[in-house]
Amino acid sequence: MTHEELEDAVPLYAVGALERTERQVLEAHLLSGCLACHASLKEHQSVAVLLPFSLTLTQPPRAIKAKIMAARTPAAAAESVTQPPNKPSLEPGEWMNHLFPPDEPSPASLFTWVTGVVLLALLAGGGYFAWDSYTRIAEDTTKLAQLQTELDRTRSALAERDRSLTASREDIQRRTSDVAALKDQLIQREAELDDAQAQLALRGGPPLRAPQDELGLLLRTPDVKAIPMAGTTMAKPAAGMLLFDARTKKAWLYAVNLPACPDGATYQVWAVYEKPVSVGLFCVNNGDTSHLFVTPLPNFKNAKQFIVSLEPVGGRSELSGPVYLSSQLP
Incomplete structure (x- = not known):
């Protein structure tokens, strides 16, 4: 065919x-x-x-x-x-x-097939274990990084607090030194007044009772409230001490190292409540290193702060001039 x-x-x-x-x-x-x-x-x-x-x-x-x-x-x-x-x-x-004769399974090929299946299962199990381990390690690494970041942030905050505490301690020490210096000056002035009164008594004159005498008595009274005042950037060497007698409702401000008042200006004392309220005026002349100011202050307990500013002669109804002394009530 x-x-x-x-x-x-x-x-x-x-x-x-x-x-x-x-x-x-x-x-x-x-x-x-x-x-x-x-x-x-x-x-x-x-x-x-x-x-x-x-x-x-x-x-x-x-x-x-x-x-x-x-x-x-x-x-x-x-x-x-x-x-x-x-x-x-x-x-x-x-x-x-x-x-194409059909293949008949032999024991050897069956064994090979079973071995391949077992190996495949082992490889799958090993791959899953490796993937699970890698995932856990990655999560642990991320958590460690977050903890390290939080630790660094906490350390920075603690360091900032330490610096703030150090600055506060230095400020307290400086104010303590200013208060001690003021007390020494007051004691010295009190001794000078005692000598002047003794000399006046020897001459037969009447005894004097000046504000300094009352201030000396206040310093020896344990119930008197003492508020230290520190100089601002306008007068860093300046300092002050405000004493309040609850019995007489009087406030005594003893200030040192304030600059002399320029022409047409005077110092004005303010008690800060919700807003500054004028307490009184005083002037420091050339050559004066200290000044004593006495004024009634019936609402002392509600005051949040005391301020001394430089204002035009006659004072102002509201705080407008630069601040020379400032105190913060505890």
């Missing part, structure tokens, strides 16, 4: 309609490796599989079975027994199994 005839026989082979001799020739041709016939056979087999579904089912006549059974004679039956039917070398489609 020519190749064209073999190609024409492929559709008949796909539906099993070839004679044995033609089928054997075509199968031998297919076994030789003809790619075109292989492809044609595959296409026709895919179509042949669907042919039964396109047929219309028809009910056979009832008498056909009896006719078929009657046609079988005992001689034909004997012949069929003595002569076995011719069996084709290859049934339709068996050449594919002949070309």
